[in-house]
Amino acid sequence: xxxxxxxxxxxxxxxxxxxxxxxxxTRAAALANLDENGLPTLKHEDWKYxxxxxxxxxxxxxxxxxxxxASIDALGESIAAIxASIDANWLLxxxxxxxxxxxxxxxxxxxxxxxxxxxxxxxxxxLADLNAALLNDGLRIQIxxxxxxxxxxxxxxxxxxxxxxxxxxxxxxxxxxxxxxxIEYQSSEGSGEHYGNSVVALNVxxxxxxxxxxxxxxxxxxxxxGRLSIAMGADAKLNMASYDLGGGLIRNDLDIDLGEPGAxxxxxxxxxxxxxxxxxxxxxxxxxxxxxxxxQEYRGILNGRCRCVWNGKAVVHKGAxxxxxxxxNHNLLLSKNAEIDAKPELEIYADDVKCSHGTTxxxxxxxxxxxxxxxxxxxxxxxQVLTRAFAADLVGRAPxxxxxxxxxxxxxxxxxxxxxxxxx
Amino acid sequence: MLEINNLKSxxxxxxxxxxxxxxxxxxxxxxxxxxxxxxxxxxxxVIAGHSDYVVTGGDVTYKGNNLLDLEPxxxxxxxxxxxxxxxxxxxxxxxAYLLKAAVxxxxxxxxxxxxxxxxxxxxxxxxxxxxxxxxxxxxxxxNEGFSGGEKKRNEILQMAMLEPxxxxxxxxxxxxxxxxxxxxxxxxxxxxxxxxSIVLVTHYQRLLDxxxxxxxxxxxxxxxxRSGDKTLALELEEKGYxxxxxxxxx
Numbered sequence: 001x002x003x004x005x006x007x008x009x010x011x012x013x014x015x016x017x018x019x020x021x022x023x024x025x026t027r028a029a030a031l032a033n034l035d036e037n038g039l040p041t042l043k044h045e046d047w048k049y050x051x052x053x054x055x056x057x058x059x060x061x062x063x064x065x066x067x068x069x070a071s072i073d074a075l076g077e078s079i080a081a082i083x084a085s086i087d088a089n090w091l092l093x094x095x096x097x098x099x100x101x102x103x104x105x106x107x108x109x110x111x112x113x114x115x116x117x118x119x120x121x122x123x124x125x126x127l128a129d130l131n132a133a134l135l136n137d138g139l140r141i142q143i144x145x146x147x148x149x150x151x152x153x154x155x156x157x158x159x160x161x162x163x164x165x166x167x168x169x170x171x172x173x174x175x176x177x178x179x180x181x182x183i184e185y186q187s188s189e190g191s192g193e194h195y196g197n198s199v200v201a202l203n204v205x206x207x208x209x210x211x212x213x214x215x216x217x218x219x220x221x222x223x224x225x226g227r228l229s230i231a232m233g234a235d236a237k238l239n240m241a242s243y244d245l246g247g248g249l250i251r252n253d254l255d256i257d258l259g260e261p262g263a264x265x266x267x268x269x270x271x272x273x274x275x276x277x278x279x280x281x282x283x284x285x286x287x288x289x290x291x292x293x294x295x296q297e298y299r300g301i302l303n304g305r306c307r308c309v310w311n312g313k314a315v316v317h318k319g320a321x322x323x324x325x326x327x328x329n330h331n332l333l334l335s336k337n338a339e340i341d342a343k344p345e346l347e348i349y350a351d352d353v354k355c356s357h358g359t360t361x362x363x364x365x366x367x368x369x370x371x372x373x374x375x376x377x378x379x380x381x382x383x384q385v386l387t388r389a390f391a392a393d394l395v396g397r398a399p400x401x402x403x404x405x406x407x408x409x410x411x412x413x414x415x416x417x418x419x420x421x422x423x424x
Numbered sequence: 425m426l427e428i429n430n431l432k433s434x435x436x437x438x439x440x441x442x443x444x445x446x447x448x449x450x451x452x453x454x455x456x457x458x459x460x461x462x463x464x465x466x467x468x469x470v471i472a473g474h475s476d477y478v479v480t481g482g483d484v485t486y487k488g489n490n491l492l493d494l495e496p497x498x499x500x501x502x503x504x505x506x507x508x509x510x511x512x513x514x515x516x517x518x519x520a521y522l523l524k525a526a527v528x529x530x531x532x533x534x535x536x537x538x539x540x541x542x543x544x545x546x547x548x549x550x551x552x553x554x555x556x557x558x559x560x561x562x563x564x565x566x567n568e569g570f571s572g573g574e575k576k577r578n579e580i581l582q583m584a585m586l587e588p589x590x591x592x593x594x595x596x597x598x599x600x601x602x603x604x605x606x607x608x609x610x611x612x613x614x615x616x617x618x619x620x621s622i623v624l625v626t627h628y629q630r631l632l633d634x635x636x637x638x639x640x641x642x643x644x645x646x647x648x649x650r651s652g653d654k655t656l657a658l659e660l661e662e663k664g665y666x667x668x669x670x671x672x673x674x
Contacts, residue, residue, distance in 0.1 A: 371512040374472050375522060375582065376500040376529030385525070389516025389565075 014067035030132035088152035096166035108145035114138035138169035150181035159192035176205035234260035275304035291322030302338035432481035442646035458643035501533035503589030572599035597631035609634030
């Protein structure tokens with residue numbers, strides 16, 4: 001399938017209109033990269049299930065209408081509600097513009113903008129080049145010491161007046177030995193079409209612990225692509241969970257690099273999809289040395305006409321003996337029109353390795369449904385109970401304790417909508 | 425209470441019940457015995473409303489109404505309880521939550537408000553104590569990781585909380601050690617009441633030492649071939665099922 005490409009000339013104009021600051025050189029390089037490679041198409045192995053045409057179409061319409069940054073006026077209420085829902089120290093990126101007004105100075109955290117220095121940032125991965133080319137500014141965060149409240153980054157976008165596109169870019173460094181709680185919250189609203197593209201790089205220092213909670217609750221219909229790249233130091237620990245609740249076309253790339261011995265990465269995900277949604281989670285773990293462990297469990301609940309993708313790749317490089325890698329993906333399909341593409345991928349080039357993977361796709365257990373009905377629950381209630389039970393386990397694994405109630409409430413709200421859908 | 429008349433039922437292409445008739449009056453305890461494959465569990469599932477079992481003939485009346493018209497949950501709310509031979513494990517659904525949802529579903533049907541949370545817990549703990557169950561089972565997933573005996577006690581706990589008019593206990597005695605058997609029997613006996621009926625489906629006579637039935641029926645090839653009082657169970661224990669079958673065909 002031939003994909004219509006980005007309007008590169010209009011993109012160049014939009015890039016030229018951005019401030020002539022220390023990011024300019026990287027933007028230009030990223031633009032050249034994009035011009036040469038374009039965006040990934042269905043022909044790329046990693047993109048065969050997810051067609052970016054919608055993202056490109058929105059981008060082109062936005063570019064042709066002058067590539068304006070949408071006003072954030074309409075977002076005030078949502079920002080207030082979200083930041084009140086979790087007790088955290090909040091940083092905002094609203095319509096691609098950084099806003100630190102809610103952030104309380106903290107001795108454990110240092111913040112600067114990419115434009116404050118000439119330090120390079122990621123621009124050579126698919127979609128990271130688009131992000132770098134159009135980036136207004138990025139956030140560079142250093143966490144030196146455990147803080148009283150988790151650090152939370154709200155990426156929120158609004159699209160009321162015509163098509164809108166926004167970029168968010170954040171680098172987070174967790175200092176050696178430090179225990180950090182980090183929340184990435186992605187949200188959007190407005191009846192216009194929107195495409196948000198984010199890049200997050202997380203470095204977990206030697207012996208450090210990162211608890212990373214990712215919530216994606218964009219408006220149904222909006223498009224989001226996001227890349228989260230995590231590099232882990234020796235004996236570093238990652239405890240991550242990711243909740244995809246909203247959005248139209250959603251593509252998450254999670255890359256975890258285990259380049260030092262003793263690292264332990266646990267990352268889980270829950271995706272809930274209904275009519276018109278396409279949620280794609282691609283994870284990749286590179287075990288470069290051993291011993292190190294990685295473990296992931298993603299669960300999906302699909303209803304109505306929707307499609308989800310889980311592609312979990314573990315690469316155990318030559319010499320990475322003592323690697324222990326586990327992957328699991330379980331899906332509950334509540335409608336005949338829901339589709340899941342589940343693909344575990346193991347590439348193993350070392351000898352002393354323990355790897356396992358398991359994937360299940362199924363409907364609710366008839367025996368359990370009947371059992372509940374013989375206890376007086378009607379079919380709908382029984383379905384809801386069993387569906388919630390399937391999600392509950394992953395909700396319990398939300399790594400930032402103070403946010404767990406909010407996660408539970410968001411999942412509950414989305415599930416309630418989802419189970420109401422006609423297909424049931 | 426329950427009137428089954430010439431009931432025929434199949435699962436897939438296999439006919440299992442071939443004209444079964446049985447009358448259970450209020451306050452009575454009936455034991456249905458029979459060899460494996462005779463249709464005992466099918467009878468229990470048909471009464472509870474399992475859709476895999478297709479009724480091809482006959483009728484079932486419960487409290488004067490056509491039972492077969494009702495959905496499984498309606499039967500439950502009307503006071504029918506099936507104690508499963510193999511209680512289902514439901515990880516992620518809290519045992520207390522299910523008990524409460526079940527009690528409330530029935531109360532709602534009766535036009536009553538939801539049960540008071542405090543009273544509910546108190547009552548559940550009392551029943552658990554009677555059944556020799558650790559209260560921590562309330563907060564576990566339904567039957568999740570329970571031993572065979574714990575699952576059966578949990579069924580009786582649900583029965584005790586729901587106070588059904590008609591209880592069908594399908595092989596509740598199987599897989600129980602003697603202590604569990606006594607606890608389960610005590611749970612059932614405390615529910616004996618002139619307004620309630622109990623049907624015990626069992627393979628062995630052992631359970632009937634602890635729950636004394638008013639009537640014993642022998643089921644074979646989908647029909648009741650002999651009925652009697654509790655002495656029939658003892659006779660069966662001694663002579664085996666072949667004896668009744670031969671007597672029935674003679």
